């Protein structure tokens with residue numbers, strides 16, 4: 573077997589994983605808790621899954637064989653990788669192509685196993701969307717720390733010292749000179765912070781910033797940001813006492829999650845507006861599926877789609893909406909699939925952006941998209 577790969581925790585990795593395909597249901601997807609998961613009391617030395625997960629019933633003979641062979645590849649792959657500490661993991665193996673890949677998840681997962689002709693990426697994609705990485709600037713007049721909030725923790729990236737004293741009353745000339753010098757120091761301090769923040773955001777491909785700390789200093793900082801960076805500031809949290817990274821992560825996570833909800837709502841409104849005006853948008857499973865197949869989708873918004881039935885052919889892999897008995901293309905038998913996962917796969921395949929929501933999206937029939945053309 574080729575060496576199992578550990579992919580970075582980002583949406584491009586999902587596209588890489590989605591290219592692991594087979595004609596048959598021979599791709600095994602496993603979700604499992606990492607060593608930092610609360611659900612795991614003691615961190616085991618290596619990954620062991622509960623045996624119950626591998627006890628699969630009611631598979632047709634050929635699929636049962638695929639499953640057994642996949643589990644063999646899995647058991648070989650796991651000891652061969654050195655997985656760093658994490659909240660959760662996604663693993664994909666394919667015995668046909670002899671591939672194995674792992675990706676760290678930003679949140680906790682329950683152990684789950686899926687066997688299909690492509691990896692089951694929906695839970696991972698949802699987590700990456702909901703728990704998108706962001707930068708935190710935690711600053712007052714004396715000192716500043718920049719954190720990268722990602723993969724379930726806040727990690728310190730840079731520190732800066734401001735050492736700016738409080739206002740003092742001296743009066744007259746020396747007062748003015750003192751204030752000018754103080755303003756200059758604040759300017760230098762904030763400019764240096766903005767530069768460090770810019771570097772981190774470029775390196776880590778971040779789109780969100782949370783500010784925390786002294787209210788006046790944060791205001792000075794925002795004033796010195798370029799417009800595009802200021803637009804990426806999700807919120808500014810006044811904090812008096814110094815806090816440790818765990819607490820900073822916990823407090824800022826709520827603000828970042830709120831921004832994620834706002835982004836979902838903005839896309840939802842855009843789809844509705846464009847569609848009503850006869851613009852570049854589509855709504856509902858039928859039209860959206862057609863647009864996905866024609867690779868016209870720019871941004872897909874997908875809800876749970878729990879009442880949308882979808883089948884996939886065992887023979888040719890054709891996807892059809894509704895509860896069909898046989899494949900319309902080759903006549904082979906079909907099996908039910910989660911609609912949200914299939915829509916997401918198609919979107920990944922054509923490089924579309926996918927936004928997930930827990931909202932049922934009833935007014936756009938569960939799913940919709942902004943189109944390229």
Ligand SMILES: [Zn+2]
Pocket residue numbers: 885886887888889890899900901902903904
């Ligand atoms: Zn077929």
